[in-house]
Amino acid sequence: MNARFGACGVALALFVFLLSACSNDGKDGDAGDKTPFLLGSPSWKWERLGGSWTERQDGSFVQSDSSGTAIAVAGEEIWADYELRSSVALTGGEFQAGVLFRYASPEDYYYLIVRSESFVYPSPTLELFRKVQGIAASIGFAELSVPDRAALPLRIEASGDRIRVYAGDGEQPLIETRDAAITQGKAGVLTLMSEAEFGPTEVSPIVPFYTAPQPGEEADGKLWSVSRSGDFYDRSFTAPSSGELDIAGDAALLTQGSAGSFIKISVLLNDQVAWPLAGMEAAWRDEQSEPEAYAVWFRLPVEAGDRVTFRIEGDSPGKSISWTPSLSYGELPTVPLHFRHSEHEIGDVHPYFAEDGTLNMYYLQPGGGYEAALLTSRDMLRYEEASLTLKRDAAVSPVKPWFVLGVFYDEQAGVYRSYSGTDGNVMRSAYSTDLQTWYAAGSEYDIPPQPGYAVQRDPFVFRNEDDGQYWAVMTCRKGGDQNGPEGSVCYAVSPDLKSWTGMGDLYAPGNIGDPEVPQMFKHEGKWYLIFSVYDHRVGPTTSLVADSPHGPWLEADKQLLDGEDLAAAQIAFPKGGHPLLFGWIPLRDVETIGYQHWGGDIALPRELVRRPDGLFDVRLPDSVGQAIRGGRLPLPATLDTSPSAVGNLEAAIPGRYDRFDLTFEWQPSDSDAVGGVRIVSDGSERPVTVELDPADGKLRIRSDDVVHSELQVELGSTEAVRARLIVENDIAELFVNERYALAARLMEPVRQATLSLFDSGDAAVSPSGSVFSAAKLYRLLGRQELAQ
Numbered sequence: 001m002n003a004r005f006g007a008c009g010v011a012l013a014l015f016v017f018l019l020s021a022c023s024n025d026g027k028d029g030d031a032g033d034k035t036p037f038l039l040g041s042p043s044w045k046w047e048r049l050g051g052s053w054t055e056r057q058d059g060s061f062v063q064s065d066s067s068g069t070a071i072a073v074a075g076e077e078i079w080a081d082y083e084l085r086s087s088v089a090l091t092g093g094e095f096q097a098g099v100l101f102r103y104a105s106p107e108d109y110y111y112l113i114v115r116s117e118s119f120v121y122p123s124p125t126l127e128l129f130r131k132v133q134g135i136a137a138s139i140g141f142a143e144l145s146v147p148d149r150a151a152l153p154l155r156i157e158a159s160g161d162r163i164r165v166y167a168g169d170g171e172q173p174l175i176e177t178r179d180a181a182i183t184q185g186k187a188g189v190l191t192l193m194s195e196a197e198f199g200p201t202e203v204s205p206i207v208p209f210y211t212a213p214q215p216g217e218e219a220d221g222k223l224w225s226v227s228r229s230g231d232f233y234d235r236s237f238t239a240p241s242s243g244e245l246d247i248a249g250d251a252a253l254l255t256q257g258s259a260g261s262f263i264k265i266s267v268l269l270n271d272q273v274a275w276p277l278a279g280m281e282a283a284w285r286d287e288q289s290e291p292e293a294y295a296v297w298f299r300l301p302v303e304a305g306d307r308v309t310f311r312i313e314g315d316s317p318g319k320s321i322s323w324t325p326s327l328s329y330g331e332l333p334t335v336p337l338h339f340r341h342s343e344h345e346i347g348d349v350h351p352y353f354a355e356d357g358t359l360n361m362y363y364l365q366p367g368g369g370y371e372a373a374l375l376t377s378r379d380m381l382r383y384e385e386a387s388l389t390l391k392r393d394a395a396v397s398p399v400k401p402w403f404v405l406g407v408f409y410d411e412q413a414g415v416y417r418s419y420s421g422t423d424g425n426v427m428r429s430a431y432s433t434d435l436q437t438w439y440a441a442g443s444e445y446d447i448p449p450q451p452g453y454a455v456q457r458d459p460f461v462f463r464n465e466d467d468g469q470y471w472a473v474m475t476c477r478k479g480g481d482q483n484g485p486e487g488s489v490c491y492a493v494s495p496d497l498k499s500w501t502g503m504g505d506l507y508a509p510g511n512i513g514d515p516e517v518p519q520m521f522k523h524e525g526k527w528y529l530i531f532s533v534y535d536h537r538v539g540p541t542t543s544l545v546a547d548s549p550h551g552p553w554l555e556a557d558k559q560l561l562d563g564e565d566l567a568a569a570q571i572a573f574p575k576g577g578h579p580l581l582f583g584w585i586p587l588r589d590v591e592t593i594g595y596q597h598w599g600g601d602i603a604l605p606r607e608l609v610r611r612p613d614g615l616f617d618v619r620l621p622d623s624v625g626q627a628i629r630g631g632r633l634p635l636p637a638t639l640d641t642s643p644s645a646v647g648n649l650e651a652a653i654p655g656r657y658d659r660f661d662l663t664f665e666w667q668p669s670d671s672d673a674v675g676g677v678r679i680v681s682d683g684s685e686r687p688v689t690v691e692l693d694p695a696d697g698k699l700r701i702r703s704d705d706v707v708h709s710e711l712q713v714e715l716g717s718t719e720a721v722r723a724r725l726i727v728e729n730d731i732a733e734l735f736v737n738e739r740y741a742l743a744a745r746l747m748e749p750v751r752q753a754t755l756s757l758f759d760s761g762d763a764a765v766s767p768s769g770s771v772f773s774a775a776k777l778y779r780l781l782g783r784q785e786l787a788q
Contacts, residue, residue, distance in 0.1 A: 036085070036202035039074040039187060046072045049106065051191065059200030063191045066093025073103045073188030080184040081159045081206045087199035088189070089151040090116050097196035098126075101158055102185035107134040110182060111190055112156060112165055117148050124148050128165055128175050132182065139343070140165065140175035151199065159206050160335065161342050180342040210237060210327045212249075212310055236309040237327060239302040247275075247300055247308075249325035250631035250779070251282070252293040259286050263314035263321060265294065270307055274300055276634040277654045283314075295631030295779035296325060298655065299752070334659070334782035337628055337728055338585070338601040339375075339383045345599030348517060350418075351572035351582045352407040352435070359572070360435050361582070362388075362404045362418075366599035371401040374436065380580070380605045380624055382783055389437045390430070397443045398422075403430045404438060406460040406519065406570070410497065417441070417497070419472060421457035425449035427472060429497070447472050447492050450502035454479055456490065460519045461497075464549060469493045471549070473506060473518045473529070482534045484513035489531060491520075507544065507553045515542075517568050520549070523579060526614045529553060530561070532568050537596035540711075541569040541583065545614040559615045563699075563709030565589075566603055566743045567596070580621065581606040585731055589745040591706045604628075604726070604733055606741050618741040620724065627786055628726070629661055630779035639757065641771050649759040651772050656682065656752040662725045664775040668694060669761030671717040675771070677725055682752035690734055692721050701732050701744035709744035720773075728780055 040046050040055060051070020054062040063070050084101050095116030103109040108131060115125045128140035146152055146168055155166040157173075165175035189198045212235045213224055227234045239245065251265050264283040267275040275298055276282050282294040302308065310325050340346060347364035354360055361375040361383060374388035390403055404418045415431040418438075422428045427447035432438045449456055455477040464471045476490035488508035494500040507515070507529060515531035516538055522528070529544045541561045544553040561569065561581060569583030587600040604624060608616040635653060644650035649669060666675040672695045679688040691700040694715035701708050713736070715721055724735045730746040759771045 036204040037075065039201040039203065044074040046074050046188070047186075048072045061189060061198040061201070062196075063097070063189075063198075064092075064195050066191070066193055066195050069190065069192055071100065071106075071188060071190045073100065073186040075103075075186035075188075075203060077104060077186060078184055079186065079203070082187070083204045083206055084156040084158070084187050084201070085154070085204075086189060086201040087151045087153045088114050089197045090114065090149045090194060091197055092195035093191070094193040095149065096194045097189070097191040097198075099154055099156065099188070099201070100190050101156055101187045102182045103188060104182055104185040108132055108182055109185060110158070110163070110179075112154065113192065114144075114152055114154070114167075124152075126165060126167060126174060128163070128177065130179055130181055139163075139179055140177045142167075142174035144168075144174075151197070153199075157206060178340065178342050206330055212237070212325045212327075231313055231315075233312045234309050235325075236307050239304055239306045239308065241329070242303045243301075243329045245300045245302050245308065246298075246328045246330065247325060248297050248328075249323060250293040250295050251321050251323035252631070253284055253289060253291075254320055254322055256287060256289045261286060261315050263312070265296070265321065265323065266311050266313070267296065267298075267300075267325075268307075268309040268311060269300060269302070271309070274308075279636045280634040280654065282634045291632035293631035295633050296323070297633070297779055335784040336601070337381065337659075337780060337783050338603070338731055339381075339783070340601045341373075341375075341385070345587050345597075346584050346602050347599040348568040348570075349582050349584060349602065350405050350407065350517075350570055351580070353572055353574045354435060355575070357575065359574075360386075360407070361602070362407065363584075364402055369401055372404045374404075379627060379786065380621070381627060381786055383602070387436050391437060391439050393440065396440045397428065397446070399428050399430050399440045403440075405458065405517075406462075407435070408462055412496075417461070419447065419459040419461045421459065421474075425453060425456035427456070427459040427474065444498050447494075447500045448502070450476075450490060450492065450504065452478055452504075453490065455482075455514070458517050460517070462521065464493075464522075466522070466549060467493075469495055470497055471520065472500070473520045475514050475516055475518060475531070476505070477514055482514040483536055484534075485511045487512045487514040487533065489515050489518045489529065507551070509555075517570060519571055521571065521573075521579075522549070524610045526610070530569075530571060537564065537567075537590060538598075539564050539567045539569075539583075541566060541581070543616060557614070560711060561608070561616065561618055561741075562606065563701075563711045563742045563744065565709045565745050566741075567600070569606075571608070577607075579608045581608055581618070583743075585743050585745050587745075589708055589730070589747050591703075591708060592747050600745070601731065603743050617739045619738045620735045620741070625724075628781050630781045630785070633657075633660070633777040633779060635775060635777055639772050639775050641757075641759065644758065649761055649771055650678075651757040651775075653755040653757070653775070653777065656754060657777075658751055658753070659728045659780040660726075660755075661778040661780045662727075662755070662775070663778075664723055664757060665773045666692060666721045666723065666757070666759065667771055667773070668717060668721070669759050669771055671695060672760075673717075674760040675721070676723075676758060678756045678758055679727070679750055680754045681748070681750050684748060684751075684753075686747055688732070688746055688750070690725055690732065692723065692736065694721070699734060699736060699740060699742045701734065701742060701746075703747045706747070708746060709742055711740060711742045713740050722774075726780060 049071040051063045052065040098113040100111040113127050124144040126142045129136045157164040161178045161180035164173040187203050225236045350362040352360045359377045364370045374386045375383040376386045377383045407418045410417045417431050419427045429441035429445035430438045453476045458475040459472045461472045473491045476488045478486045480486045488505045491506045492500045492502045513534040518531040520529050527546050527549045532539045532541050543559045545557045566583040571579045585600045587597040606618045607621040639651040641649040641651045674693045676692045677690040686703040694717040700710040726733045729749040732744045734742045757772045
């Protein structure tokens with residue numbers, strides 16, 4: 001038997017995941033169905049490395065030698081995405097044992113250890129490790145509330161870079177992390193200086209999937225059949241087992257039609273239309289060329305033997321559109337659009353555009369050391385890890401691990417420079433010729449501390465062409481703690497980056513916490529000072545505007561560029577374009593855990609466009625907005641409003657959705673109306689509400705009454721509001737009127753959610769059908785789907 005968990009290309013290179021290329025010999029499962037592989041069976045015999053093992057007829061496995069590490073593995077090295085199930089009972093020795101997966105070699109694998117309670121661990125624990133080239137590192141930890149040393153069921157899901165660990169009968173993962181160091185390998189069990197008894201150990205493919213034959217290809221004669229009759233071109237799939245099929249695949253228009261032409265697509269279940277839903281249509285008529293594609297993504301319950309038909313109807317069926325649907329018993333994995341490193345979250349970012357247009361995203365790693373790291377990107381969406389090295393010289397004053405913050409080019413020396421804080425409130429320089437290899441510049445470039453400040457850090461150095469000097473703006477504080485009220489932005493000036501003169505406070509209102517990561521720049525004749533005030537958390541990002549670099553920086557000219565969940569945002573300057581704002585969204589919502597988790601995912605960039613009054617419009621860059629949008633999801637021709645259960649106006653959007661990109665226009669029903677989007681995930685008791693509140697001048701994103709993020713805005717109470725809402729997992733990003741942006745981390749991921757647009761006006765006196773218009777819903781692409 002040759003079952004393979006390998007990589008398979010799907011149309012448009014949408015996915016890489018588990019696939020079978022095997023026959024079923026009847027002894028245990030293959031990757032084409034949901035039957036698990038039983039490790040230790042005749043088809044998948046154990047390979048033992050150390051220890052004293054005894055196999056039992058029921059599939060359990062006993063290891064009775066506590067003198068060292070003992071491992072037993074089975075399977076194939078090419079197994080990639082799978083679920084591993086077993087149980088472990090600790091019976092002796094050091095009482096440490098567990099399971100391993102993606103075992104590529106004795107030096108490279110993941111393993112999960114169950115520990116008994118001890119003087120070190122007051123309760124039983126789980127710990128997840130990654131071992132690469134023989135070096136082990138912990139990547140997850142959890143305490144257990146189970147009887148000590150009793151048989152503990154374990155389940156591990158490894159899909160792409162996401163790893164979830166379950167224990168006992170719990171339905172929620174105790175450990176959930178991302179790690180892409182090892183992508184495939186065998187599975188098994190292990191003990192560490194311990195004796196243990198393992199229950200039957202099984203491996204199941206997470207996402208067996210099936211792809212429709214391309215037009216012109218022959219069907220396999222088993223699961224797929226193809227028929228052509230008049231204007232119909234059908235590809236039919238016979239479900240091999242009962243369950244829920246996830247159906248995926250955008251249908252793209254290949255050629256624009258002409259007057260009188262017609263093309264329509266649909267999905268049928270046993271000859272009855274299952275998609276699109278009643279009242280909706282996925283079709284192109286006459287010379288219509290928009291949308292370019294429809295997104296055929298939905299979940300369909302089936303019984304074994306059911307026939308699922310993908311139908312193209314109209315002119316030249318099979319040639320007029322490109323449509324290669326895929327089906328899977330289980331959720332199709334998608335690489336998240338919002339970037340996070342596989343081994344850690346992204347901390348404070350410091351973006352810099354190189355001459356060739358490459359975005360160099362310097363950032364600090366979490367964990368307390370704040371080590372600098374580097375990502376590069378050509379589209380501000382797909383990031384690649386790049387080498388970042390600090391060459392040390394014992395004869396030169398050292399810099400700290402966060403040696404790269406804001407970057408500028410020193411034309412006189414012909415090098416890139418960055419300044420960072422070090423001991424004693426000294427700001428110290430590092431330099432580079434290639435943006436990747438850096439050297440400490442030496443004490444001659446130091447910015448000395450200024451008297452009267454307890455704290456000086458986060459320097460940003462730039463060339464002020466108005467006075468011909470270099471300026472360094474810094475986070476400063478004269479006393480108290482970082483929550484205020486003595487936070488300020490102070491600055492120093494130099495003609496040559498060597499002789500620095502402290503100038504004291506540039507902005508010190510006397511009522512703020514530390515103004516984190518300040519930046520200062522001139523844009524279209526105005527001077528801007530931005531920072532993120534610390535008040536028990538970092539953010540939101542404040543922008544001040546003045547006619548002179550010396551101010552005055554007036555409260556009336558203050559603007560918040562986003563809400564609380566766009567943390568420590570920084571501006572970068574692409575060649576020939578508007579300034580762009582980058583920040584990170586905390587890994588967990590503050591309202592649930594009670595504090596701000598330092599580090600998270602990189603938010604979508606914001607473009608800053610100067611208004612006549614000097615303030616900024618904050619919008620999603622056109623290139624990004626177009627790149628992330630997949631096919632359109634069919635909606636009714638009009639979304640008529642109707643009275644909700646509480647008497648307000650509501651327009652329900654048919655269907656259920658996970659990740660999406662929604663645009664709409666809202667005409668408030670009266671001057672006090674609040675409008676927006678309501679999102680209710682399947683099984684959730686916390687509906688998410690995205691609110692547009694012209695009367696109060698607020699945008700809000702909340703779960704029930706818990707507000708995650710809000711922003712003060714100016715919206716006309718009788719004018720139409722244009723909104724775009726992007727939702728991925730537990731991240732929501734809202735863009736309104738090409739003028740405002742608001743990011744939020746939600747309490748829980750959005751899963752199989754119902755969507756509705758609402759208006760708080762009185763349904764009894766408001767005209768139906770006049771509140772919402774231009775509603776369009778698109779599939780949000782995963783990062784692996786973005787066009788090259």
